[in-house]
Amino acid sequence: MVARSNSGLAATVSADGSGRLFAYYQDLDGRIIENSYFGGSWTLEDRSKVNESVVTTNATAGSALAAVSYTLNSSIVRQLFFIDAYGMLRTTNSSMTPGTVALEWSTPVAVSSDIVSADSTVGLAACVDHNGMSGIRVYYGSSSGGIQEVGWQFDTDPGWTMWNFFNESDPTSGVACVTYDANDEREGYINVYMRNTTTGVVQQSYWDYSKSDGWRCG
Structure with missing residues (x-):
């Protein structure tokens, strides 16, 4: 439950209108973790759920983070941007139906050829x-x-x-x-x-x- 020193933070509100908040941080092992707040509690109040809340392991140590959520083709998408070990800007996303929270994230892809x-x-x-x-x-x-x-x-x-x-x-x-x-x-x-x-x-x-x-x- 401890964030890595000098790491980035990001947050976005789900586009499904539920008011659910998604927050992201990098843990001591370099993994980007998602924590969700809804109905008065955080999903990671139970530490046993940390491993299933990993977004990606491809971020560089201390990566900056940015997140957005939007609707597309009847799906609610949440998308995270981060920097990999080679200085490339990458993104991964997860699609879900309204009222649900999908745990699967796509394979990160490069946003540009720039670094x-x-x-x-x-x-x-x-x-x-x-x-x-x-x-x-x-x-x-x-x-x-x-x-x-x-x-x-x-x-x-x-x-x-x-x-x-x-x-x-x-x-x-x-x-x-x-x-x-x-x-x-x-x-x-x-x-x-x-x-x-x-x-x-x-x-x-x-x-x-x-x-x-x-x-x-x-």
Whole structure:
């Protein structure tokens, strides 16, 4: 039940509307563990269940983590992003029917051919939305010297695509993202926050999917 020193943490709320919270951490053996909170209790209050709550054993020591949950083809999906021992950003997911919690996770796959800036990278964030971008966006500190965006679309053939590279962003610092849907229509925004290496301040950049006319500074 002890988290590894300097390891990442992630959390997401189940997309089935139940309010179930999924939390992730790396244990002393390097395994990524899932702990679920629902109905006033955590699944790992019973330590005997730790072994069946392993998401992956492929993460590097101290990996940053990011998690999302969404609906797709009548399934509730929860998805975790992590860094492997070779500095590659990978993802694994688990599909379940509403009201259940599946324990099986997919074989981790690489999100891009790029590598992170260092094994100790803390910059990793993921956002998902059915409106606007209709897919998943992931942001991480790249060895190319800045924050890189990769994306996966729900309405096209599956496949991760390299999107924007943020100039003057700090690949060794943190990064965060959040979506905003306007009027519950198929429009919306994604906001990304990162450290600007020129000014040293936290910079907000946003994309308006109703216009799709490029990134703007907030």
